[in-house]
Amino acid sequence: MRRIFALLVFALGGPAAAGDSVAFLGITLLDSSLQTAELGQNPAELTRLQLIEDLVAERFIAEGYTLLDLAPVQADLDRVVNPAKCYGCDARMAKKLGADFVLVGEVQKVSNLILSMNLQMRDPETGQTVKGRVVDIRSNTNESWLRGMRYILKTAFFKGEEK
Template sequence: MHRLATLLFFLAAAPLSAGERVAFFGITLLDDTVQTAQGNEAEQERARMLETLVTERFAAEGYELVDIAPVQDKLDRVVNPAKCNGCDARMAGELGADFALVGEVQKVSNLILSMNLQLRDAKSGETIKGRVVDIRGNTDESWSRGMRYILKTAFFPE
């Protein structure tokens, strides 16, 4: 665990340059509860809210978010772009992006959720930046607070 914490510290310290191109493949909702396979409509809406939050923050920081429509047919065949053996980086490369950006929210229960966001180099597939946080509570506020924390601490530290 100590190695992972050290790795995430160094990943967070790696600088990014505004103007670079990012292919954002969205936030995948993983529901480990017995309720539903894809979460309920409120959770789907929260995932869209996180996608908007991430997109707006990257754009505000000067990154160009590329249109992923040219690879949408490939993306539609992928259950989870964050865990597809590098398909996210390959698709980002096809789009001419410098980086692939993927995220997940894993619902363990209505109280415990895990959220992550990973930025990978489109050429090498290497993770450049990333963070995983656990959140408590299945509300709009807890989800947005968790993602803002990831963005603030791992991607755009002040």
């Protein structure tokens, strides 16, 4: 019976449900591209990062999740370069906030043609990922970044059309 329940939970998209609280710690840009090394940070990419963070926050709110205020852990968060890979600091911050889940993401830019993005929802008690997806995108535009994140949200988190 337990196995059937576990399979059912997995098939329905995991244990997270609307009404749960989420500590969304943001999305980190990891840039190892030659373009940035030669020309410096492209301000348009920081704008794109904000676009997809806003998209994620708006979609979670539209689906009925409560995004928690990060002020109580802001000093901790400011000391971390990448909350998605900080040896469990994301889970510890989420626990401090009393969150049901922690949400972190990354966009890795290899070049203007090759980018990878991911979004992971974890259980703060165990640090285990309960939902998540990684996608590669080809082109460095507002539309490609938004399309990539919409795909992640649609296929890994909400299994359907946007609200």
